[in-house]
Amino acid sequence: MAKAAEILPGTLDMLILRVLARESLHGYGVAQRLRELSDDVLQVGESSLYPALQRLLLNGCVDAEWAPSDNNRRARYYTLTAQGKKYLAAERANFDRYVSAIHRVLQTA
Amino acid sequence: MFRRLLNRVRYRRFDRDVAEEMAFHRELKVAEGGGDVDRAMGNELRMREAAHDVWVPPSLDALAQDLRHAVRALFHRPVFTVTVAAVLAVGVTVSMVAFAMLDALVLRPLPVDRPHQLVYMRDPSFSFPQLREVRAQRQLFPSSFAWNLTQLDVRWTDVHQPSLVMLASGEMYETLAIRPAIGRLLMPSDEGLDESSAQAVGVLSYRTWQNRFAADPSVLGRMLRIENTQVTIVGVTPREFLGVSPGRAAEITIPVTLAPRLRPRDARLLTQSFASWLHFIGRLPDGLSVSQADAAFQLLWRQTLEATVPADLAPDRRANFLGRTAALESAISGFSSVRNQFQRPLTILASFAGLLLIITCATVANMLGAQTLGRAREVAMRMALGCGRARLCRQLLLEGVVLAVLASAAALAIGPALSSALVNLVATSQSPVTIDWMLDGRLLALSLALVAVTALAFSIAPMAFAVRIDAGPVLKGDPGRAASPGHWFSRTLVAAQIACSVVLLVGAGLFLRSLTHVLSIDPGFETRQLFAARLSATDIRAVVDQLAATRGVQAVAASIYPPISNRDGSWTQSIGIDGASPAASNQTTYFNAVSPSFFAAVGTPIVSGRDFEWSDTDGNGRVAIVNLAVAKRYFGDASPLGHRITVGFDASRRDLVIVGVAGDAKYQRLQEEQRDIVYMPYLQASEATAGRAIFATIRMASLADDTLQQVRTTIAGLAPGRMVQLERVSDRIRESLVTERALAFIALTLAACALLLSSAGVFGLMSHLVTRRTREIGVRMALGAGARQVLLQIVGQALVVSVAGLLIGMAIALASTEWIRALLHFVSATDAFTYAAVGALTLILSILAGWLPARRAASVDPVTALRAE
Numbered sequence: 001m002a003k004a005a006e007i008l009p010g011t012l013d014m015l016i017l018r019v020l021a022r023e024s025l026h027g028y029g030v031a032q033r034l035r036e037l038s039d040d041v042l043q044v045g046e047s048s049l050y051p052a053l054q055r056l057l058l059n060g061c062v063d064a065e066w067a068p069s070d071n072n073r074r075a076r077y078y079t080l081t082a083q084g085k086k087y088l089a090a091e092r093a094n095f096d097r098y099v100s101a102i103h104r105v106l107q108t109a
Numbered sequence: 110m111f112r113r114l115l116n117r118v119r120y121r122r123f124d125r126d127v128a129e130e131m132a133f134h135r136e137l138k139v140a141e142g143g144g145d146v147d148r149a150m151g152n153e154l155r156m157r158e159a160a161h162d163v164w165v166p167p168s169l170d171a172l173a174q175d176l177r178h179a180v181r182a183l184f185h186r187p188v189f190t191v192t193v194a195a196v197l198a199v200g201v202t203v204s205m206v207a208f209a210m211l212d213a214l215v216l217r218p219l220p221v222d223r224p225h226q227l228v229y230m231r232d233p234s235f236s237f238p239q240l241r242e243v244r245a246q247r248q249l250f251p252s253s254f255a256w257n258l259t260q261l262d263v264r265w266t267d268v269h270q271p272s273l274v275m276l277a278s279g280e281m282y283e284t285l286a287i288r289p290a291i292g293r294l295l296m297p298s299d300e301g302l303d304e305s306s307a308q309a310v311g312v313l314s315y316r317t318w319q320n321r322f323a324a325d326p327s328v329l330g331r332m333l334r335i336e337n338t339q340v341t342i343v344g345v346t347p348r349e350f351l352g353v354s355p356g357r358a359a360e361i362t363i364p365v366t367l368a369p370r371l372r373p374r375d376a377r378l379l380t381q382s383f384a385s386w387l388h389f390i391g392r393l394p395d396g397l398s399v400s401q402a403d404a405a406f407q408l409l410w411r412q413t414l415e416a417t418v419p420a421d422l423a424p425d426r427r428a429n430f431l432g433r434t435a436a437l438e439s440a441i442s443g444f445s446s447v448r449n450q451f452q453r454p455l456t457i458l459a460s461f462a463g464l465l466l467i468i469t470c471a472t473v474a475n476m477l478g479a480q481t482l483g484r485a486r487e488v489a490m491r492m493a494l495g496c497g498r499a500r501l502c503r504q505l506l507l508e509g510v511v512l513a514v515l516a517s518a519a520a521l522a523i524g525p526a527l528s529s530a531l532v533n534l535v536a537t538s539q540s541p542v543t544i545d546w547m548l549d550g551r552l553l554a555l556s557l558a559l560v561a562v563t564a565l566a567f568s569i570a571p572m573a574f575a576v577r578i579d580a581g582p583v584l585k586g587d588p589g590r591a592a593s594p595g596h597w598f599s600r601t602l603v604a605a606q607i608a609c610s611v612v613l614l615v616g617a618g619l620f621l622r623s624l625t626h627v628l629s630i631d632p633g634f635e636t637r638q639l640f641a642a643r644l645s646a647t648d649i650r651a652v653v654d655q656l657a658a659t660r661g662v663q664a665v666a667a668s669i670y671p672p673i674s675n676r677d678g679s680w681t682q683s684i685g686i687d688g689a690s691p692a693a694s695n696q697t698t699y700f701n702a703v704s705p706s707f708f709a710a711v712g713t714p715i716v717s718g719r720d721f722e723w724s725d726t727d728g729n730g731r732v733a734i735v736n737l738a739v740a741k742r743y744f745g746d747a748s749p750l751g752h753r754i755t756v757g758f759d760a761s762r763r764d765l766v767i768v769g770v771a772g773d774a775k776y777q778r779l780q781e782e783q784r785d786i787v788y789m790p791y792l793q794a795s796e797a798t799a800g801r802a803i804f805a806t807i808r809m810a811s812l813a814d815d816t817l818q819q820v821r822t823t824i825a826g827l828a829p830g831r832m833v834q835l836e837r838v839s840d841r842i843r844e845s846l847v848t849e850r851a852l853a854f855i856a857l858t859l860a861a862c863a864l865l866l867s868s869a870g871v872f873g874l875m876s877h878l879v880t881r882r883t884r885e886i887g888v889r890m891a892l893g894a895g896a897r898q899v900l901l902q903i904v905g906q907a908l909v910v911s912v913a914g915l916l917i918g919m920a921i922a923l924a925s926t927e928w929i930r931a932l933l934h935f936v937s938a939t940d941a942f943t944y945a946a947v948g949a950l951t952l953i954l955s956i957l958a959g960w961l962p963a964r965r966a967a968s969v970d971p972v973t974a975l976r977a978e
Contacts, residue, residue: 028134046134050127051159064126069133071140076130 007042012052013061014095015042017080017088020062026075027053053078061087127157175500179507189480190512193473197516197567198523199862200469201559205520206528207462208555211455213355218441220349222286223392227440228399230389235435237365237379240389242413244278249405253391254278258352258359261371262645262831264334265321269831274335275352275359276368276387282312282346284392285353290315292329292344300364304379307366311340315348317360335363336371353390355442356451374799382417382430390440403437410435423758426692454852457929461616461859464609466559470566471602471609472866473512478570478599479877481505488575502572509568513560521556534851573598599877603870604914610863611918611951612925617856618943619933624853626935627846633774634672635712638663638809639838640820641671643802645828649791650723652805652827653704659823661816664808666710668703669797671804672838674777675845680797684787685755686743692758698739698785699776700756702794708734708771710806718750718769725790733765734788737773742785754787761796765789778845780934806838852932864954867914871958875907879966886966887974896967903966907959908952915951919944 007015019025019033031049034042056062061084069075080088183190218224230243240255256277263272279300287294289312299308311333313322322328331342340363351358365387368378378384393402414431422430481488491501646652649667656665670677680700683691705721708714716737725732733754740749754765765787776784791798805824809816817835824833843850879886886899926938936943 026133027130028137031134046131047155047159050131050157051162054127071137073133073136074129075133076126 007044012048013056014088014091016052017061017084020078020080024077024079026069026077124161175504175507178504179511183508183511193476194512194515196469197473197512198519200466201516202520202523202527203462204466205524205556207459209528209552211459212551219353224441226393228391228393228402228437229440231436231438234385234388236382236384237387238382238417239413240387242416246409249402250391251394252280252284254281254284255365255387255389256281257387258354258357261336272360273357275362276365277362278365287347287350290345290347291326294344295364300366304366304369307364309338309340309367310343311361311363312344312346313342313361314346314358318345338367338370382419399437399439406437454848454932458855461613461856464613465859465863468606468609468863468866470563471606472870474567474570475599475602475870475873477567478574479873481571481574498576501575505571505575506568509564513564517556517560570598599874600910603874604910606867606870607911607914608918610867611915611947612922613860613863614947615922615943616929617860618947619936619940620853620856622940622943623933623936624849627780630779632779633713633772636839638812640807640809640835641838641841642805642824643834644805644824645802645831649704649803652803655823655827656805656807659819661810661819662807663810664710666704666707666806667803668701668707669801670701671806672711673841673845675841679777682756687753688755691755698787700787702789702791702798704791710808713774714772716770716772720769721790726792731763731765731793732768732790734769734771735767736771736786738783739785739787740770779842868954868958871907871911871955875903875959875962879962883969883974886969887971891971891975900963900967903963904956904959907955911951911955915948
């Protein structure tokens with residue numbers, strides 16, 4: 001496994017939502033997709049993934065539904081809701097601003 | 110927040126979901142073969158809990174846990190729990206019922222649209238012409254009505270029965286904005302302008318519709334006979350509307366203008382400016398306050414008096430008529446004679462109930478406190494395991510809340526029964542009282558408030574004890590030394606209990622003394638085997654003769670008021686002596702019109718002069734018999750025989766010659782001051798007797814059922830189709846004392862509860878003290894103290910507490926005498942006997958309550974006590 005990085009605090013929700021924006025996934029799928037997309041840089045632990053998913057569920061950003069998985073087991077699939085989309089967009093804008101601010105500081109200082 | 114609470118309930122499902130999800134996750138991970146899966150996953154349980162905490166905040170979880178613990182702890186000690194809950198239930202129930210009744214009679218707004226705009230006119234009643242003038246002022250009263258409640262003979266489907274009838278303006282329901290349950294309500298057109306245009310229609314109350322007609326909708330259009338008039342039922346009022354007079358619910362409402370047709374003596378009721386018999390309720394325009402309206406009303410009232418004063422009035426009476434004052438007052442909760450009668454007694458009972466509630470709270474607090482000490486080990490263990498004091502207190506508070514909830518549930522369950530029992534205590538056939546026990550928001554709010562306050566109040570003691578428990582020594586098995594907190598606290602509670610129960614005892618004692626005083630009063634006639642019967646007959650001679658001929662009747666007489674007239678009212682006039690004008694007198698004189706041998710029949714002696722004869726008729730000279738009070742007031746020691754009494758004015762002026770003096774007798778109630786009474790021959794008092802029922806007063810030779818039945822048969826024959834109303838005069842006396850009896854009974858019951866609880870409080874305090882000091886007592890006895898000394902010391906301590914409570918209680922009782930003075934007869938509110946008796950009773954009971962544990966202390970074996978060290 002490649003060298004893993006801790007996920008920046010406060011960005012996990014946004015990352016999960018972004019991953020779910022493309023398709024519905026179960027918890028394991030989310031973790032895997034995050035790893036794949038980030039070329040194994042972002043590794044999310046189960047201990048933060050599931051509480052985060054529950055939190056998003058509670059806030060209405062995602063919906064959950066039990067459905068058969070690829071290997072024919074029951075799995076809980078999470079789907080992005082309209083509210084989740086809105087939340088993602090807002091978070092993303094925030095994050096972009098934040099990152100570009102850091103960039104600017106790094107480049108000019 | 111609400112969703113989180115909901116989650117709390119559904120958490121099991123969420124937990125299961127998360128667990129299954131994790132298992133799935135793990136499986137996939139194993140399938141992928143990612144090395145040491147267990148290590149990579151970490152502590153799965155912790156992850157699940159982290160996920161759980163997202164759904165349910167940990168504090169909520171802990172609260173539920175505490176609640177479970179509280180319930181379990183209470184279930185573990187069922188006897189204790191039931192006892193405490195029962196004690197508490199008594200206090201809560203009594204307070205709740207007292208409040209509910211006070212609420213129904215005094216506080217609750219009428220169930221009508223915008224009741225705050227309603228006003229009534231003080232004081233109490235006015236004539237029809239006056240109210241017609243007032244009601245014509247549409248700027249001040251956009252809508253208004255006149256009304257009166259009266260007991261009339263109504264022929265329901267088959268039986269005649271005196272029933273409460275409301276006479277009201279057609280505009281009443283419009284003013285109150287009330288919709289009918291079925292049919293229609295009265296309208297202004299039903300009232301018309303006067304007697305001739307009045308419609309003979311009536312509206313039933315919902316209750317009557319249910320009780321007498323089984324809620325049959327075909328009742329509309331049916332005819333009823335009220336006194337002399339046929340009335341058609343046109344509608345039924347809604348269920349929640351019990352009339353504008355709390356406590357007195359009319360069965361049927363008819364237009365006020367029907368009044369003259371009902372009874373012959375009411376024929377001129379609508380035209381007389383004097384006849385004050387109607388009440389007024391009006392609705393003010395939007396935005397006008399009662400005080401503003403009253404200011405405007407004063408001018409209107411003077412104009413009304415000017416407009417309605419009869420032209421042919423003598424100057425002194427004219428001034429009298431024009432001098433009458435009136436004022437507007439808020440009618441937000443209606444206007445009621447029942448309320449006036451019971452408001453003060455109820456307020457006093459409510460405060461008594463409040464005192465009882467305080468006592469029960471103190472009792473429960475002490476019980477819980479002592480019990481917490483008993484649980485010292487459990488408490489110490491929890492503290493040693495890291496339970497914070499706040500958490501501990503919350504736990505104890507929750508136990509209190511659970512107890513209080515149990516108690517209020519019991520109160521809500523038995524409250525209605527208790528309240529109707531209470532109503533039955535004060536209601537009589539002559540004066541029905543209707544109080545609606547409504548489990549409404551106010552009552553629920555009250556019970557919740559009671560739960561909160563009581564739970565807080567009595568949880569303070571165990572909390573105070575618990576936080577002072579020192580975990581170390583307790584766990585080492587040395588509770589005696591560790592548990593020594595808050596003794597002052599329990600003592601204060603017990604002293605407070607005694608103070609409250611002393612106040613209750615003094616109140617109850619005063620009411621009881623007042624009642625026994627009244628009952629021992631000589632009525633001035635002989636009540637033994639004396640009966641009174643109300644007869645709708647006209648021929649008094651026939652009534653007396655036929656009843657006298659009935660077997661088992663010893664003596665009989667007739668009059669328009671029976672002995673102890675009570676609710677049947679009184680007849681008063683001013684009198685002048687030997688030609689003086691009655692107007693000059695401001696002394697009230699009571700009148701009665703009686704048949705010959707009335708005095709012999711009731712057992713009042715004729716002191717001098719003669720009795721009436723059947724020959725004392727209109728044709729012969731007008732005569733009168735006066736009682737000793739009149740003789741003494743106007744003639745001193747001289748004989749009044751042959752002097753004249755003048756009654757009435759102008760055309761109706763009459764001169765009566767005094768032909769006899771009768772002994773003093775009570776007129777309306779036993780507790781009245783001796784009244785001036787003038788008796789007239791029945792046959793010479795046609796103005797007063799016209800259209801009135803006759804009261805026959807019958808002395809029976811025996812109380813055997815068959816003789817009474819014969820009398821009933823005779824009465825039924827004298828007034829065919831009417832209900833026979835035969836009652837013992839002693840029952841009339843009892844009925845006239847109904848408020849006094851109810852007050853004394855209820856106050857005594859409450860005081861007995863209070864006394865029992867506070868004695869138990871002293872007993873508990875002393876037992877506890879003895880248990881804790883067993884060792885000390887053992888040491889002292891080993892050092893030579895005698896059993897007597899120990900006994901005296903413990904009893905002495907009990908006495909210190911109760912004397913403190915007694916003094917405080919008496920001070921409070923003395924300070925609040927103003928409150929109950931009005932309800933006492935012939936007994937001072939600072940009656941020394943009552944106070945002394947209460948003091949003695951309290952002291953004796955506390956000595957007894959202290960003596961029982963003291964005896965246990967004195968029998969301590971020093972060796973055993975010391976060996977335990």
